[in-house]
Structure formats: structure tokens, C-alpha cells
Amino acid sequence: MQYLQNATIYLTQALLAIVLYVVLLRFWMQWVRADFRNEVGQFIISTTNPVVIPLRRIIPSIKTVDTATLFLAYIVALIKLLALVAISNSGIPWSAYFPTLLVVAIGALLEACIYLFMAAIFISFIVSWVAPHSYHPVLSVVRSISEPLLAPARKLIPTIGGLDLSPMLVILFLNVSLQLLVAPLLGFRI
Secondary structure: OHHHHHHHHHHHHHHHHHHHHHHHHHHHHHHOOOOOOOHHHHHHHHHHHHHHHHHHHHOOOEOOEOHHHHHHHHHHHHHHHHHHHHHHOOOOOHHHHHHHHHHHHHHHHHHHHHHHHHHHHHHHHHHHHHOOOOOOHHHHHHHHHHHHHHHHHHHHOOOEOOEOOHHHHHHHHHHHHHHHHHHHHHOOOO
């Protein structure tokens, strides 16, 4: 029975994490004004539009922030936590966890954003070594998301013999942010 519960928890985490990352990709691609005319952008738009478009009628954007997409990402993070509490079947009613889960969902959302940035920077860093001038729709999205973080770091750390060390500085900053901002919120985790 424990194996079935572990498998269910793993599958729930994986599927809802994929949904969360797709929604967050939409949010961050809009924020950095990435090109949605490639295959990746079209996939993200087509999979998220059925929920985001109706939400925009209820939740308007605030200046350049697409609050409907951000709210959807928060709801997905909250659903993920609620599902995990329900699957763990601890015997305590979920309503006792709900106020805590509202805070933990913010931490989970921040954690997912930081991991998304780390993945984008890591992929961009590796591709710059292996095939620096290649084009792929995924690389276009990765570069669009990582460049706003890497550009200020490049001003702080110049290249050394053609080696760009700015990704290491940004990854270090993101890890510190993970420890200082996200860990306290996720400390409530059940």
C-alpha cells in the first residue's frame, strides 16, 4: 500500500509541476517580451489560453504584470499542495492545513520561479559552450528568460579570456534567494 501511495505522490508532483512550469513560462515570457511566434511559444499559449483568457476578464493586468497568469500559477501551486495533503492521508482534515498551505503555496511558486531561472541559465551556459551560434525554439525561450538576469551580472563581472562568469554569479544569487526567501516559507511544509 505504501508503494502505491509513493507512486501516486510522485505522479501528482510531476504532473502538477509540469503544469506549473508551463504557466510560469507563459508569465515570464510575457514579462521579458519573448517571441511567442515559435513552436514553444505557440504550445504555451495554446495550452494556457483556455484558462488565462477567462481569468483576464475577472483579474485585470496591473501595468505590465499579467496578474491572471500569475494567479493561475499560484492556484496550480496551491492545488499541488492540497493534492499532496489529500494523498498523504494523515487523518487531519485538510481545512486545518488550509491557512498554512496558502503561505506555503507562495513559497512553492517562488521556488518554481527560481528553479525555472536556474534551468534557463544552466541550459544557456551549456549551449554557449557546445553550440554558441545555434538556433532552436527552446534556446530562443531560454535566452529570452535568462538574459535579463545575466545582463546586469555581466556588467559586474567582465569576461575573462572569453569566459563569461556571469552565470555563476546569478546562480549563486538565486541559491541565496532560495535560502533566504523561499526556505522560510517552505518551512511550514507538511
